[in-house]
Amino acid sequence: MNDYSKHRPDPILPEHQLIRDALPELQLSSGLKLRVMADCHRQVRKAWWKTRIQAGLCVVAVCSLLLLISQPRTAQDSVSNDSSGSSMSTQGQGNEAAQSPGAYRSGNSDSIAEKKGVPKAQSDDDKKTPQSMTPREMQQIHNMIDELRDRERKLCGMLPLGT
Amino acid sequence: MTLSENNEFPVAFQRCVEGLTQDVENALAIMFDLTAQRLVRLAMTITGNQPDAEDALQGAFSRLAAKPGLLARAEAPWPYLIRIVRNESLRLLQKRNRGGNEIVETPTSSDQSAESMMVYEETTDTVRRILKTLPKSQYEVVILKHWEDLTFAEIAEALELSQNTVASRYRYAMEKLQRSLEPLVK
Numbered sequence: 400m401n402d403y404s405k406h407r408p409d410p411i412l413p414e415h416q417l418i419r420d421a422l423p424e425l426q427l428s429s430g431l432k433l434r435v436m437a438d439c440h441r442q443v444r445k446a447w448w449k450t451r452i453q454a455g456l457c458v459v460a461v462c463s464l465l466l467l468i469s470q471p472r473t474a475q476d477s478v479s480n481d482s483s484g485s486s487m488s489t490q491g492q493g494n495e496a497a498q499s500p501g502a503y504r505s506g507n508s509d510s511i512a513e514k515k516g517v518p519k520a521q522s523d524d525d526k527k528t529p530q531s532m533t534p535r536e537m538q539q540i541h542n543m544i545d546e547l548r549d550r551e552r553k554l555c556g557m558l559p560l561g562t
Numbered sequence: 563m564t565l566s567e568n569n570e571f572p573v574a575f576q577r578c579v580e581g582l583t584q585d586v587e588n589a590l591a592i593m594f595d596l597t598a599q600r601l602v603r604l605a606m607t608i609t610g611n612q613p614d615a616e617d618a619l620q621g622a623f624s625r626l627a628a629k630p631g632l633l634a635r636a637e638a639p640w641p642y643l644i645r646i647v648r649n650e651s652l653r654l655l656q657k658r659n660r661g662g663n664e665i666v667e668t669p670t671s672s673d674q675s676a677e678s679m680m681v682y683e684e685t686t687d688t689v690r691r692i693l694k695t696l697p698k699s700q701y702e703v704v705i706l707k708h709w710e711d712l713t714f715a716e717i718a719e720a721l722e723l724s725q726n727t728v729a730s731r732y733r734y735a736m737e738k739l740q741r742s743l744e745p746l747v748k
Contacts, residue, residue, distance in 0.1 A: 413747040418708045421689035435620045439590050442627035
């Protein structure tokens with residue numbers, strides 16, 4: 400259908416006019432508008448509350464999910480802290496020197512710090528014993544070891560070795 | 563319904579629809595003033611009586627108030643609103659499951675003489691009676707075409723039918739009406 404035929408008005412035949420004339424004029428019931436508008440007001444309020452409740456539920460759901468995700472992680476952290484603490488205490492029982500901060504050893508036998516031999520290499524190069532290190536150096540080494548352990552935990556032991 | 567009313571209606575209605583995204587209640591109030599009579603008249607073609615038609619209108623506006631975005635996003639809002647009212651009317655009819663009464667009308671005022679007024683009233687009554695002899699599916703199409711000035715595309719949208727179905731229903735209806743209305747035309 401071309402544009403002309405689309406906009407061309409339909410011819411009005413006499414019977415069409417008769418049908419159009421038969422259009423009934425209505426008198427709406429009094430109070431219909433009030434009734435309809437009151438109903439609309441109720442529905443609008445209801446829809447407003449519904450939206451708010453839905454948004455609230457979404458927030459609660461997201462928070463619960465985040466909590467669920469973070470829960471095992473914190474539990475894992477506390478377990479690893481406990482194990483490292485216990486290994487330190489057992490070392491401390493046997494050797495007094497091991498109690499010093501310089502004798503820090505990781506709880507995990509396959510920890511990256513050991514695999515990489517970071518403290519060993521450092522001690523070989525510098526020829527420093529834990530007793531000869533300053534507290535500042537010790538603190539730096541602790542930080543490095545913690546950092547490496549943290550990375551190892553995050554990457555699930557997938558850090559390349561020997562680099 | 564005058565020609566100017568017909569020309570102004572789509573613009574005013576479109577403005578109402580746009581208002582639905584800002585102030586729903588105000589836009590619905592304006593829309594009610596603009597469309598209530600037309601929609602009740604349309605609903606009456608299904609329900610057959612005015613109280614049920616008004617209930618259907620209330621139901622349709624209630625739905626609109628709950629989800630105004632549906633009408634605001636509709637491609638053709640006026641046929642869409644007609645569809646909502648029609649569905650509400652059908653739902654109500656199904657619920658009540660009773661036959662329709664005669665249309666409640668108010669006398670039209672005009673300056674015609676009493677005699678010509680009587681003839682006019684008689685003719686319009688006859689036309690309405692003849693219209694009601696049509697099958698409901700054809701009656702709806704004729705009403706939407708001639709009383710609401712909708713195009714076949716808009717009627718198809720409102721009745722959820724194809725344009726071809728609408729056009730053929732209209733053609734069959736008009737063939738019957740031409741035969742029935744012939745004496746009145748003469």
